[in-house]
Amino acid sequence: MSDLLERLRGRGWRMTAQRRVVAEVLDGEHVHLTADEVHSRAVDRLPEISRATVYNTLGEMVSLGEVVEVSTDRRAKRYDPNAHRPHHHLVCARCGAIRDVHPSGDPLADLPADERFGFTVSDVEVTYRGVCPSCAAAA
Amino acid sequence: MSDLLERLRGRGWRMTAQRRVVAEVLDGEHVHLTADEVHSRAVDRLPEISRATVYNTLGEMVSLGEVVEVSTDRRAKRYDPNAHRPHHHLVCARCGAIRDVHPSGDPLADLPADERFGFTVSDVEVTYRGVCPSCAAAA
DNA sequence: TCCTACGATGGACTTTGTCTAAGTCAAGTG
DNA sequence: CACTTGACTTAGACAAAGTCCATCGTAGGA
Numbered sequence: 001m002s003d004l005l006e007r008l009r010g011r012g013w014r015m016t017a018q019r020r021v022v023a024e025v026l027d028g029e030h031v032h033l034t035a036d037e038v039h040s041r042a043v044d045r046l047p048e049i050s051r052a053t054v055y056n057t058l059g060e061m062v063s064l065g066e067v068v069e070v071s072t073d074r075r076a077k078r079y080d081p082n083a084h085r086p087h088h089h090l091v092c093a094r095c096g097a098i099r100d101v102h103p104s105g106d107p108l109a110d111l112p113a114d115e116r117f118g119f120t121v122s123d124v125e126v127t128y129r130g131v132c133p134s135c136a137a138a139a
Numbered sequence: 140m141s142d143l144l145e146r147l148r149g150r151g152w153r154m155t156a157q158r159r160v161v162a163e164v165l166d167g168e169h170v171h172l173t174a175d176e177v178h179s180r181a182v183d184r185l186p187e188i189s190r191a192t193v194y195n196t197l198g199e200m201v202s203l204g205e206v207v208e209v210s211t212d213r214r215a216k217r218y219d220p221n222a223h224r225p226h227h228h229l230v231c232a233r234c235g236a237i238r239d240v241h242p243s244g245d246p247l248a249d250l251p252a253d254e255r256f257g258f259t260v261s262d263v264e265v266t267y268r269g270v271c272p273s274c275a276a277a278a
Numbered sequence: 279t280c281c282t283a284c285g286a287t288g289g290a291c292t293t294t295g296t297c298t299a300a301g302t303c304a305a306g307t308g
Numbered sequence: 309c310a311c312t313t314g315a316c317t318t319a320g321a322c323a324a325a326g327t328c329c330a331t332c333g334t335a336g337g338a
Contacts, residue, residue: 014304016316036294050318055295057316074210076294090250090258099256103249107265110244111229117238119229121269126246130260153335155285175325189287194326196285215325 003027004081007066021046022057026067026081032089032098034076072098072127088125092132101128142166143220146205160185161196165206165220171228171237173215211237211266227264231271240267 005023009015025041026033033041039054058079061067070078072091078098087100107124144162148154164180165172172180178193197218200206209217211230217237226239246263270278 014315016304018317034294048318050320052296052319053317069213071210071213074208074216077213090254090256090260092258093261099258101250101254101256103246103254104251105244105246105249107242107244107246107249108267110242110246111240111267112243115229115240115242116269117229117240118272119231119238119267119269120275121229121267122232123268125266125268127264128247128250128258128260129262129264130255130258133257136259153284155335157286173325187287191288191327192286 004061004066008061008064011064013064017046018042018049018053019057021049022054023061026061026079029082030099031082032070032072032078032080034078036076038079070098072096088127090128090130092135093129094131094135097132097135143200143205147200147203150203152203156185157181157188157192158196160188161193162200165197165200165218168221169237169239170221171209171211171217171219173217175215177218209237211235227266229267229269231274232268233270233274236271 004027005020008019008023013019021042022038024045025038035051035055035058038058039049039051042049042054058067061079061081062069066081066083068080068083070080070089072078072089073096080100082100085100085102087102090099090101091097103126107126108121111121111124143166144159147158147162152158160181161177163184164177174190174194174197177197178188178190181188181193197206200218200220201208205220205222207219207222209219209228211217211228212235219239221239224239224241226241229238229240230236242265246265247260250260
């Protein structure tokens, strides 16, 4: 049984076939699918599921804080079910592969007061870019 | 005379009215315009300039390394002519205002080898989020 | 001044995402 | 177990951001 599904159920989420399928597709580690990828995988299990439902469902999971949006490339948003361990992302510039990473140190603390321009800074998002082992081997 | 224009000229870039206008619109500090904003400002000076030209020109400036793409919100890419001083961005979550910031410390060094998954990591992009002084005052 | 390759144009097309009106169904009630 | 109701789903239209292409125009060298 999917962890994500378990958590959502525990919040009194109304359960439907569509929501179950979306949650199942999205479950796991290092999972970073676009809405479209989620939709096409969902369709494999539930052919009549609509795009709008996938978007709605993803949006709700994000509001509930069970999934986070990531935009590592400049195309579509990706959805990351690993919302309970704060982490950043490492992206392959060639193939787009994404890994979750946990840097040491706190980037928030690295922003001096005189570089804050009076902002109340609450959050930081870090994206590392490089080349993954298999792309490096292929080169 | 625009710094950016000066640099581009120095690289043997073929100069046209359209390219000049785009470079002029984009020049300055803390400038982070979307392609569409660049286009509409360019149109003020050169009414017949086309969208495709603005996109092409911005794309070339990016390839030449004279301008960097930033995607701070999840909508349109923004273009930052401040390409020669490495920096990160601080974004207001309410109004979208963007400032260039220079954190102390090196986030690249904060990524331990065992969190690199064999990647050759070459670059980091950091986006701070918060609330700017004027939005805080308005709240 | 003339040529020509590079740049510009605009309109069609694609991708990603949002909205709406109408139909469907999960789950609480009796 | 059937009923009811409001929340959920659907298809398709719409919108925003960006790309592509055939054709025309022009910067800059000969």
